[in-house]
Amino acid sequence: MKRILAAGLVLLAVVALAAFAGRTQTASAKPTAGSLVGTGATFPFPLISKWIPAVDNALGIKITYSATGSGAGIAQITARTVDFGASDAPLSPDQLTACKGCVVIPWALAGMSIPYNLPSVNKRLVLNGPVLANIYLGNITSWNAAAIKALNPGVDLPDQKITVVYRSDGSGSTYAFTNYLSTVSPQWKSKVGVNTSVNFPAGTGARGSSGVAGVVKSTVGALTYVDAAYSITNKFQFALIKNRAGGNATPGVRGVQAALCELPAKVTNLSQLKIVDPSAKCGKKAYPISTFTYVIVPTASGDKAADLRKFVYWAVTAGQKFGPGLFFVPLPKAVNGFNYREIKKIQAGS
Amino acid sequence: MSELTIDPYDITVKSNGLRRRRIVEKVFGVLAISSAVLACGILVVVLGTLVVKGFSSLSLDFFTKARPLYGEQGGIADALIGSALIVGMAMLIAIPISVLVAIYMSEYAGPRVARALKIVLDVLNGVPAIVVGIFVFGILVVGHGQSAVYGAFALAILMLPMVARATQEILEIVPRSLRDASFALGVTKWRTTWSIVLPAAIGGILTGVVIAVARVAGETAPLLFTTSIAANQVSLDVHGALPTLPVLIFVNSESPDPGEQSAAWAAALVLIAFVLVMNILAKLFAGRKRRQLEGS
Amino acid sequence: MTSTTYENPAAPETDLRRRGIRIGDLLFKGIAIAAALAATILLGWIAFKVFDLAWPAIQDFGLSFIWTEAWDPVTQQFGALIFIYGTVVTSLIALVLATPLSIAIALFLTEIAPRRLAAPIATMVELLAAIPSVVLGLWGILVFGPWVTQHLDPWIQDTPLGLLPIFSGTPSAGGSIFTAGLVLTIMIIPITSAICRELFIRVPKDLTDGALALGSTRWEAIRGVMFAYAAPGIAAAVLLGLGRAFGEAIAVNQTIGNHNAIPSSWFEAGDSLGSKVASEYVGATSLAQASSILYLAAILMVISLATNVVAQFIVVRFERARRAV
Numbered sequence: 001m002k003r004i005l006a007a008g009l010v011l012l013a014v015v016a017l018a019a020f021a022g023r024t025q026t027a028s029a030k031p032t033a034g035s036l037v038g039t040g041a042t043f044p045f046p047l048i049s050k051w052i053p054a055v056d057n058a059l060g061i062k063i064t065y066s067a068t069g070s071g072a073g074i075a076q077i078t079a080r081t082v083d084f085g086a087s088d089a090p091l092s093p094d095q096l097t098a099c100k101g102c103v104v105i106p107w108a109l110a111g112m113s114i115p116y117n118l119p120s121v122n123k124r125l126v127l128n129g130p131v132l133a134n135i136y137l138g139n140i141t142s143w144n145a146a147a148i149k150a151l152n153p154g155v156d157l158p159d160q161k162i163t164v165v166y167r168s169d170g171s172g173s174t175y176a177f178t179n180y181l182s183t184v185s186p187q188w189k190s191k192v193g194v195n196t197s198v199n200f201p202a203g204t205g206a207r208g209s210s211g212v213a214g215v216v217k218s219t220v221g222a223l224t225y226v227d228a229a230y231s232i233t234n235k236f237q238f239a240l241i242k243n244r245a246g247g248n249a250t251p252g253v254r255g256v257q258a259a260l261c262e263l264p265a266k267v268t269n270l271s272q273l274k275i276v277d278p279s280a281k282c283g284k285k286a287y288p289i290s291t292f293t294y295v296i297v298p299t300a301s302g303d304k305a306a307d308l309r310k311f312v313y314w315a316v317t318a319g320q321k322f323g324p325g326l327f328f329v330p331l332p333k334a335v336n337g338f339n340y341r342e343i344k345k346i347q348a349g350s
Numbered sequence: 351m352s353e354l355t356i357d358p359y360d361i362t363v364k365s366n367g368l369r370r371r372r373i374v375e376k377v378f379g380v381l382a383i384s385s386a387v388l389a390c391g392i393l394v395v396v397l398g399t400l401v402v403k404g405f406s407s408l409s410l411d412f413f414t415k416a417r418p419l420y421g422e423q424g425g426i427a428d429a430l431i432g433s434a435l436i437v438g439m440a441m442l443i444a445i446p447i448s449v450l451v452a453i454y455m456s457e458y459a460g461p462r463v464a465r466a467l468k469i470v471l472d473v474l475n476g477v478p479a480i481v482v483g484i485f486v487f488g489i490l491v492v493g494h495g496q497s498a499v500y501g502a503f504a505l506a507i508l509m510l511p512m513v514a515r516a517t518q519e520i521l522e523i524v525p526r527s528l529r530d531a532s533f534a535l536g537v538t539k540w541r542t543t544w545s546i547v548l549p550a551a552i553g554g555i556l557t558g559v560v561i562a563v564a565r566v567a568g569e570t571a572p573l574l575f576t577t578s579i580a581a582n583q584v585s586l587d588v589h590g591a592l593p594t595l596p597v598l599i600f601v602n603s604e605s606p607d608p609g610e611q612s613a614a615w616a617a618a619l620v621l622i623a624f625v626l627v628m629n630i631l632a633k634l635f636a637g638r639k640r641r642q643l644e645g646s
Numbered sequence: 647m648t649s650t651t652y653e654n655p656a657a658p659e660t661d662l663r664r665r666g667i668r669i670g671d672l673l674f675k676g677i678a679i680a681a682a683l684a685a686t687i688l689l690g691w692i693a694f695k696v697f698d699l700a701w702p703a704i705q706d707f708g709l710s711f712i713w714t715e716a717w718d719p720v721t722q723q724f725g726a727l728i729f730i731y732g733t734v735v736t737s738l739i740a741l742v743l744a745t746p747l748s749i750a751i752a753l754f755l756t757e758i759a760p761r762r763l764a765a766p767i768a769t770m771v772e773l774l775a776a777i778p779s780v781v782l783g784l785w786g787i788l789v790f791g792p793w794v795t796q797h798l799d800p801w802i803q804d805t806p807l808g809l810l811p812i813f814s815g816t817p818s819a820g821g822s823i824f825t826a827g828l829v830l831t832i833m834i835i836p837i838t839s840a841i842c843r844e845l846f847i848r849v850p851k852d853l854t855d856g857a858l859a860l861g862s863t864r865w866e867a868i869r870g871v872m873f874a875y876a877a878p879g880i881a882a883a884v885l886l887g888l889g890r891a892f893g894e895a896i897a898v899n900q901t902i903g904n905h906n907a908i909p910s911s912w913f914e915a916g917d918s919l920g921s922k923v924a925s926e927y928v929g930a931t932s933l934a935q936a937s938s939i940l941y942l943a944a945i946l947m948v949i950s951l952a953t954n955v956v957a958q959f960i961v962v963r964f965e966r967a968r969r970a971v
Binding site for chain 1: 716717718719720721792816818819820821903904905906907915917925926928929930931932933935936
């Protein structure tokens, strides 16, 4: 008995030694300089995953990123539990005040696809803004409803209940999607509104882009909103969205690029980055549900400031080349000036 | 003179009374057996699913590679090590304090104080794990960042009532005569407790520890708030956040990616195997020390 | 002059020792008291911190938060009713289903099963308790939930139970109140049945023997004697299981569907207190939302603790009554 006890104590001592062997700083609980911890949107996760080994190679900085949702990205950077936050939703004035001096920098851009699970339908379905709003409001409950039939003449739609799936966590995808629905549906705007977390009138919730994709994959008749990379990887059928020019647009690189046509030549503040529901001028290819995604960094970042500047600068320049393979569109030149100015604001100050 | 022909069989069995009662008895007997079969059945189904779905993912890679980034292959090595470190630290924090509390309750405190402490421990045991997670987040993580140590601290809070109560109960079983003999020989109280009473109680204490570890190894909620943002690589740096098995299972359980799902099943299998081994150990310790104590 | 006192090893050597005060003892007692104090302070601190973080919402919404049916981050209207409904209903489903099952299992193990069979089966039921909730949730999402939605729910709708409004409508894929309730049932059966088993073993044999001698059947003896004797203990066991069900956040989060509404049918998605806290706390983007979520956590804490305290109270009364017998 004593021997087992002794062995157990030795084991515990070894664990304790190993545990405290990693100690290099006494005060801070954050990892050492040369590494950055961030959290937030699931939307850019595929792209950030590609960035992590590349940044390690190019700059020697180890990035740790956990996809917990834009809401968490905003909340955690405000509470300073991480070095940077990521969100598809820009910060509201209240959130900016709460963040106590944060810069918000767009670092990626992609389309929000609308995947669905209807194995009996071979052709890509066409949907538009008002129909999507009605589906999410719970006004349209079946796939063979008249409104959907009208957009898809000649397609044999099944009498299948539409299972609406939405993000249950604080999500920038929800922000982008509800932004679009509010623009195209006055009923949505007054009844539900725009936010990272809204009171969806119908459907089931799931956590993360992964979660909503999971429900769609396993449920016939399900429909959700998720960034294009997740739809492609999971081989979902996703809808063509009818835009103001009358074209049926896809969330690919060209579709999102076409939606940028109304951007000013030089962006000076974030409110000019409205690319949702572009006007007919942008042509038939313009995809109406596109969104920028942002990194949020405190202007007073202590000893992490230099690494953060290097990382964000790399992300908005060299990092963009990883985008197209994952259906992320390279940032338009219009935001470059804005971005460089904001990056300079990241200092060590207190 | 007419004979009285009263047949007891007529009165009891045939007149529906006993027969009906016997049928009722059989029905409830069947219900009891079915319930036990149902419970065992559920266990078999859950464990069976785990084994079937998880076994195929177990491979050398699985145990040596860290969790993969988006679109890659990997394993659970970093989560495995993270869980081991965090549970180990939780034990280091919880065991000394729990044993001390139990010693106070059984050796020093008066009956009313001991009863009050018993209530405190039982109430602490009933605090939901998610509330403990929020508590540790609020007092430690805010402003400082996540850390495996904070996760261990949260798990230690969950372990404390279990280990303390188990220790206290076994200390009460240790015969008074042992302590009295020691005092009679002039040994101080603290020496008696440390060198004589505790070793006698060690079997029960270990049982309590092992049960608490088995329960706490699978807790997800406290870790979600304290150590969920971790790099996809094996790390021993407990000052930062470390990945853990329960959080991995939780996050992957909702994913559509078959690779992530099978990682979740396999991680669940590893976790269950650990918990089962701990439970068997607990039974072994309990049986052995009870025999020793009763023999003395 | 040399001293004439002898060196007596048993005699106190120092002044302190002579007065019966021993440093080692003092220190040890001091550490033990500190540990006990720490445990008590911890409990108080947890309660304090949760209410402290929830305070902005408590101030804003007051007690009416508890019966407000709303959760809208856009208009910043928050209320707990939706989630109290989810917590209470899923736990009640678990209670109603688990209690008879647990009592039946305990009876089987103590009265019916032959000795050699009882031990392994008791172990198997204990192992059910050892399954971590996240693992049960994983099984719930990927295996059990779909089975419930596709097979169990339609079967129930075919029986007379299907006429009830709570079992109406198309079962929701992706989680429902009923699925979460069933998962909770599986979680609390081992707890309740273990306590019932301990209770039934302790019923004095002469009481049941007396009943049998008077001509009752086995079941009548059990019902009349054992249950009557163990009733307070069974009540406590049930309450402890209920407390566990209230506090379970993870497995419920995985199987309840996460929908901000009180569904008209239990086959549809809803949400519970613990589950909502797990989903939204890290992502709350306004002070009102964050403190409202903490308000939910505070309500959960109060409900769990109250159930626990009542269970303890019953156990204490039970023990006192037993000792009086």
